[in-house]
């Protein structure tokens with residue numbers, strides 16, 4: 486799977502989104518490769534940290550919209566849900582390096598990371614409403630908690646992008662850097678973590694997250710039900726067709 490590059494060195498598994506010509510939009514095969522990478526890192530005692538990164542020009546344009554039209558995920562064992570489950574339950578530190586657009590799951594996956602580093606060109610967006618969809622990845626729970634309700638509502642209802650400084654202000658990212666430096670900085674932080682005792686890293690993360698685990702998984706499952714249904718409904722079909730045909734969607738009938 487060359488659209489996802491997986492590499493392990495110095496206790497760090499680095500998963501690189503590598504489909505830049507399609508803005509690193511993520512198809513089913515990529516979700517499977519990402520889920521495999523995270524699950525293998527969980528099982529391998531030699532791996533202490535996972536880093537997810539894109540390119541200095543783009544992190545991810547979110548789910549592949551052609552896939553949404555042709556092969557919408559149906560069950561909880563679909564590749565996308567497997568990936569979300571894997572990151573939401575990953576016990577070791579998870580880091581992301583984000584530059585350029587981070588759309589949909591490109592933003593919501595960050596809610597499950599422990600550290601996030603962003604390029605000053607980063608543009609985050611969760612345009613689910615504009616696609617006739619609803620939030621996923623427990624973002625309907627985690628975004629209001631992290632951002633405050635009104636800022637989360639602005640992001641989720643209007644679906645407009647917000648930028649690196651705003652993401653820093655709400656605590657979605659830890660640090661903003663020049664885009665060419667983001668991946669290297671995140672890698673250095675990952676390697677720093679990988680020198681620390683794994684038992685302490687895992688126990689510290691468990692203690693910080695334990696109150697959240699059950700509600701996050703419950704909300705993710707509920708969102709998944711709605712999202713799966715809405716993918717097949719007229720609003721989403723119109724939004725996806727419009728994107729593929731490079732025209733504005735017409736929601737006047739839905």
Ligand code: COA
Pocket residue numbers: 506507508510511545546547548549550551586588589590612613616
């Ligand atoms: N699914 C499938 N293909 C995608 C895609 C996606 N989510 N995002 C981009 N692409 C493709 C485009 O169709 C285009 O393909 P082409 O060269 O064959 O025409 C190529 O990637 C480049 O995209 P383009 O839109 O021309 O790049 P841009 O720099 O003008 O804009 C984005 C970048 C990310 C802002 C824009 O591509 C975008 O909004 N994508 C859709 C995001 C989205 O709604 N994702 C779903 C979230 S649930």
